[in-house]
Amino acid sequence: MTGWTVSLHDRIGSLSASEWDACAGDGNPFVSHAFLSAIEDSGSTTPETGWLPQHVVLRDEAGHLVATAPTYLKAHSYGEYVFDQGWARAFEQAGGDYYPKLQTAVPFSPVPGPRLLVRPDAPDGTKAALGQALAQVCGELALSSVHVTFCSSEDASVLTEGGWLPRLGLQYHWHNHGYGSFEDFLGALASRKRKVLRRERRDANACGLTFRAVRGAEITESLWDAFFVFYQATVDRKWGSAYLTRLFFSLLSERLGDRVVLMVAEQGNKPVAGALNLMGADTLYGRNWGCVGEWPFLHFELCYYRAIDFAIEHGLARVEAGAQGEHKIQRGYLPALTHSAHWIAHPALKRAVTHFLVAERQGVLAEKAALTELSPYRQDG
Numbered sequence: 001m002t003g004w005t006v007s008l009h010d011r012i013g014s015l016s017a018s019e020w021d022a023c024a025g026d027g028n029p030f031v032s033h034a035f036l037s038a039i040e041d042s043g044s045t046t047p048e049t050g051w052l053p054q055h056v057v058l059r060d061e062a063g064h065l066v067a068t069a070p071t072y073l074k075a076h077s078y079g080e081y082v083f084d085q086g087w088a089r090a091f092e093q094a095g096g097d098y099y100p101k102l103q104t105a106v107p108f109s110p111v112p113g114p115r116l117l118v119r120p121d122a123p124d125g126t127k128a129a130l131g132q133a134l135a136q137v138c139g140e141l142a143l144s145s146v147h148v149t150f151c152s153s154e155d156a157s158v159l160t161e162g163g164w165l166p167r168l169g170l171q172y173h174w175h176n177h178g179y180g181s182f183e184d185f186l187g188a189l190a191s192r193k194r195k196v197l198r199r200e201r202r203d204a205n206a207c208g209l210t211f212r213a214v215r216g217a218e219i220t221e222s223l224w225d226a227f228f229v230f231y232q233a234t235v236d237r238k239w240g241s242a243y244l245t246r247l248f249f250s251l252l253s254e255r256l257g258d259r260v261v262l263m264v265a266e267q268g269n270k271p272v273a274g275a276l277n278l279m280g281a282d283t284l285y286g287r288n289w290g291c292v293g294e295w296p297f298l299h300f301e302l303c304y305y306r307a308i309d310f311a312i313e314h315g316l317a318r319v320e321a322g323a324q325g326e327h328k329i330q331r332g333y334l335p336a337l338t339h340s341a342h343w344i345a346h347p348a349l350k351r352a353v354t355h356f357l358v359a360e361r362q363g364v365l366a367e368k369a370a371l372t373e374l375s376p377y378r379q380d381g
Contacts, residue, residue: 135163170337259279
């Protein structure tokens with residue numbers, strides 16, 4: 001990496017927002033300076049939560065920031081959604097120290113997107129140099145590994161060419177094929193599936209709730225108060241502890257503006273459920289959701305169908321509804337591959353992980369093929 005200088009930064013606030021965003025672009029809000037600084041400034045990434053910022057930066061000979069990667073020193077594997085706990089147990093049983101490790105990721109957010117952030121005018125090979133810098137940091141800090149998770153396929157290819165181990169995963173995404181309305185989307189489904197969705201929407205909208213989508217400054221502090229209760233209840237029930245603080249949601253509205261989209265269900269004037277989304281250049285990203293009370297098909301209505309409505313209305317190409325959930329397939333969200341890449345420093349651990357990933361990759365591809373067969377869309381011709 002002749003001519004480059006590598007530096008680590010324990011606060012994204014110490015880096016210029018304009019320089020960071022010149023690398024990140026404006027397509028994916030999760031890698032923006034605004035989102036990542038909201039995570040940090042709200043106290044969501046702290047020693048207590050086990051996410052310590054160590055952002056890796058490349059500068060050229062003139063001192064200009066030409067590439068960066070949102071990176072964290074991790075003492076565990078929680079909040080990542082690409083699971084390596086089995087690798088950690090095996091290495092520790094063999095006498096190694098798997099933690100701490102480096103994680104290039106968006107904390108608590110299983111959202112695919114760029115992770116090797118490079119200025120558009122940077123010279124060829126800059127992404128590869130950033131990958132080398134991550135591996136170099138791993139060696140200098142005597143860490144077991146670096147993990148670049150939910151990265152773009154381009155990032156994964158660059159890293160794989162540099163000796164990293166590629167890994168596949170599955171999510172469920174909805175694609176907008178030029179639909180003019182939700183009814184147009186329903187028309188693309190097989191008749192039986194179409195009837196099911198119509199019934200679910202009818203029942204959800206007949207239970208006395210009102211629904212609305214609010215954005216940016218329209219989301220009041222009292223609405224965030226209510227949503228935080230929903231978020232905590234859902235996380236506590238499913239995962240055990242909430243990482244995101246109440247302040248995070250206020251900073252999100254303040255810093256990302258109309259890119260924050262909250263689907264709200266209200267009973268009278270009282271919010272009873274909400275689904276948080278962020279809007280990118282061509283994609284609506286579904287994130288957290290929660291509710292107090294029970295209503296038929298409310299989760300499907302707020303998280304999936306209202307998201308589709310919004311995407312169609314705003315001409316977005318797709319909706320990414322997050323990790324897990326084969327039930328999404330029958331609601332129009334088809335399986336899509338996700339990518340990560342892993343630098344394993346210890347030779348024996350690298351061999352073991354390599355063998356595991358080869359077998360896992362075959363399983364993921366077979367699972368995607370099988371799940372795709374469950375598509376609810378009409379098979380014309």
